[in-house]
Amino acid sequence: MTGGWLSVVRGGIAALGSCAAVGAARAETILGAPVSGQMGFLPANTVVQADIEWFHNDILLPVTIGISLLVLVLLAYVVYRFNEQANPVASRTAHNGPLEIAWTVVPALVLVVIAVPSFRLLSQQLIIPAPDMTLKVTASQWHWNYGYPKSDGGFSFDSLIKEDKDLKPGDIRLLSVDNAAYVPVGKIVEVDVVSQDVIHSFSVPSFGIKIDAVPGRLNKTWFKADHEGVFYGQCSNICGIDHAFMPIEVHVVSPDAYQAWLEGAKKQFANADGVDVAQTSLVRP
Template sequence: MVGASAMPAMAQELLGQPTPGGIGLQPAASKLKHDAIWFHDVILLPVITFITLLVLGLLIWVVVRYNKKANPVPARWSHNTLVEVIWTVLPVVILMVIALFSFRLLYDYEAMPEPDLTVKVTGNQWNWGYEYPDQGVPEFISNMLPEDEALARNVPYRLAADQAMVVPVGKTVRLLITASDVIHAVALPAFGLKTDAIPGRTNETWFKAERTGVYYGQCSELCGVDHAFMPIEIRVVTEAEFAAWVASKGGSMTAAADAEAEAAAAQAAAAQSAPVAEAADDTTADAASTEPAAAPAAAQ
């Protein structure tokens, strides 16, 4: 019955935002979320179902077998060694099986591939700041879109923002997450991410979007009176569209390379000027060493 009732909701699942009437996780838009869904559906749900049915069966058996009518003379034993061993060892085995798959998933979250770009995310009361150091895009502030404007654009109110984080599709995006005042949290369900933004500390996570589109998230750490008005909007676009957006923000796709080239040129110039400076110092030192010998001759 639950499966039949869920079929209409599953048929109209929305990508990157909540589905009205949905009962499952949001559809995945990155490898990490695919792995998280697999872990939930293939490992956790069967274990949960098994434990629930086992406990339910034991309860029914105890109620039927050991009620006063079926068992008028109660037993006087206080424990059973075999039962105690089973209910101690079985949970340990179950937890070990879960841990094996859980550690592998945690490793995938930590083992970030070589990033293609970096976005610094700063949580404020109550908005988000985004900065692209690799492209030279300075920090800009993203606020929640007002209700009338959200309705006019036909976008979800309290999820849409006036300025979105824009990233290219198929690229590894590294997020450097921090906060300026209190603890916030970056939650991006379609990418399977939830990372705290802590003042004075920088946390790191990553994602690689599989397809273009708009994906929504929110602050998931209670951070004050306007906590519910801190949406995160991510626009995943093509590389050409991303380059055009970077240019519109005053940045450059080669900003990082240009900065490295300038630093290398400055270092090379400093290296070339060092021998000249050393030679000049040597000449000055030689001149200074000959002056005391000439002075006595002049005195004579």
Template structure:
């Protein structure tokens, strides 16, 4: 989850998010180098170091400032396309969960189980216990097995919503009448927090998402318990 005064991204909890963080750092370094170079050129021109007519009218310089940006864009585009492919690839998921957005809560169906479904409402501030986070905790968590590919089918019942968990690198719009899908793999056990990321009405900021990754044996115990209570 995010922390007070945090400037960077949340810690990665999936391989895709790790790739996104590496790409972000790569692109940010390119932007920093370009900005530094352009600033130097501006300062040099202001101080009349680069106002020679042979420099300003040079055809070679025009070729360089046309070709170089194209090369830079290619160097940024190639890893970007690779990550987009990884994010869209859904290869033999071990578990499929259907997430349905409502005004203003989420409901979940574990489609591999016959009766495993529940609604997840935000825990009101007055009902929080020590250790829980305001506006982020839900009464039911989405429990998944760690290191297992999970597919999430996302839709909405009323208006546009968005199922987003930053530390997993997941953000998928929930559109009424349409079934979108995304996938992720939790690389370690833990609790990941997210929120609806599409302005969906008055209580948009009060429909959080909590994903808890646990070892497989604990997931089997949890699913058995939920089925007994259903």
């Protein structure tokens, strides 16, 4: 009997271990896209986005909820304590020194609590570490162009939304594109963003990046994806009639898969309209 129970326990432990391993493997591949009924942020896949979520959930939300409840309690107290029936003769009090000091000092302290971590987060977003690769993103009405460095082949390609009739199983309506950008996992990617016409905004929530694409100006941001997966974003500036049809799709893959994709992409995108894009500017005149 003892041996039988030991076998059962060992089998259960082995099964739990297998489930944990499968769960961990699945956790390495993330889908950075909204789902029906979802509330809150998309899955974070960078340290920056994880810190943004921490700042929102652990700092801003408690402060917001606390101030809202305090104001609600004060309003209820004022209605109860200082209504006409309770105070038929109105008070002529004009000043209260301690109260005036309190409502000046307390908000200042709240702002300090918010400011200190926000400055750290801003510096983390704006100070770009030495990149492993640079991805050039050119915005147009109404699509994106991705340019890869010469070290990776020096090619570029347009990325346009998939029409409903072209959607395949696994595609997401209004988010999937014909040519997605690919980047290797665990590498620092600098993103150089420009525009050919009007102001756009390159935004991928799971990476914690959102930066304007301005004509005549080069803006930079960066990310380092922690896990493999497919991540979506959209242009987040109203840029014209087809603003809603300008999605972003980024595949984060292993270094080997990225090299394999590069080999195919070099052949597919090396020449566009007979022009060697590796030798030309990605910003069209």
